Amino acid sequence: MDDIATSTLVIALSVLILLSAYFSSSETGMMSINRYRLKHLQNEGNRSAKRVQKLLDRPDRLIGLILIGNNLVNIAASSIATVICIRLFGDYWGFIATTFGLTFILLIFAEVTPKTLAALYPEKIAFPSSLILLPLLTVLYPFVTFINGITNGILSLLRISPLNGNDDSLSREELRTVVYEAGAMIPKKHQDMLVGILDLESVTAEDVMVPRAEIVAIDINDDWKKIQKHLTQAQHTRVLLYRDSIDDAVGFVHARDALRLLSKDQFTKASLLRAVREIYFTPESTPLHTLMYKFQSEKERIALVVDEYGDIMGLVTLEDILEEIIGDFTTSMVPNHSKEAYVQQDGSVLVDGSANVRDLNKEMQWNLPTEGPKTLNGLILEYLQEIPEYKVSIRLAGYPIEIVDISENMIKTVRILPEYYREVSEPASD
Structure with missing residues (x-):
């Protein structure tokens, strides 16, 4: 190198630093790119995305290629920088200037800056880089394969496969x-x-069903005028008919069928029973996504939920499932408005004890436990392990709760205190 001018060596060193910056930014850009956006662009026919995906299909080869290039240019840059510094500062100071000066330059211009840029804009770096890296991989394929063979052999000794970590699911x-x-x-x-x-997979029919006590149903053994009154005042298009007890359910009658019979002057108990539609039963533990598929295949919209003994626990409809996805069809858009939760002026909330815990969590943005009882009354009773005889205050899942009204062995109303009284860091239950 004694015959090469110092200015020429400086130019060569600058080119090597730029190449080092290219390899550093390419590595970060390739590894930082959004794999799902990349697949989307690939499916749309983007050529750059296809090139990048081809390189990322074997990350061991890509990393091997980039590091081979990066180390080669860095070692060459170190050699040239040593010659330049020795010429300018002598042997002793030249060695020190090369060590610290080149380290500083490489860190700033070939490592931190290009890698930060690539991390911020991976596509803008990775897509153009693939135009160079893919042909370069073809040229250096034997050398890259040799290096990968050694590194993969070392990994295999550690029982690690380079292909096992490429799961994007x-x-x-x-x-x-x-x-x-x-x-x-x-x-x-x-x-x-x-x-x-x-x-939907983690929510069951029991979580969203209308409880047995709240099912709108008609006893077919009642007086005929009473039955007519119930049918004309019913707020649902399908009404359950039963004999004496809801466990002896007969079936569902559609309001349309009742109106048709009424229009033909055939509205009698006998004709009403003939118009009854078969009941579809589902276990309480059925996940909602499974129940939705069953509704679809059976052409059903409503089902009775039964426990392990076959006793009726409640009723679930297709609308209940849809509300789990898109929200309550009938809920007002006014914040904090609920039929079972009433926000007071002091910020506390009066809640009906029969309110569903999951519904309260969704509407009020709370985090009450949902693994156990389904209603707030059941949740508090499980916590207390007894029915309170007088008004008490407890802290449940970090929420200060005051029992306001107790009757008929049930907690009818509770008051949940405002946000600033809560200790969110507390465990799920005390």
């Missing part, structure tokens, strides 16, 4: 995170709907 919880991380790209309402679909 997402779990349900990871999908939830992706949906919420979409931010403004997906409206909040649509995010809630997508998450609602993901949650």
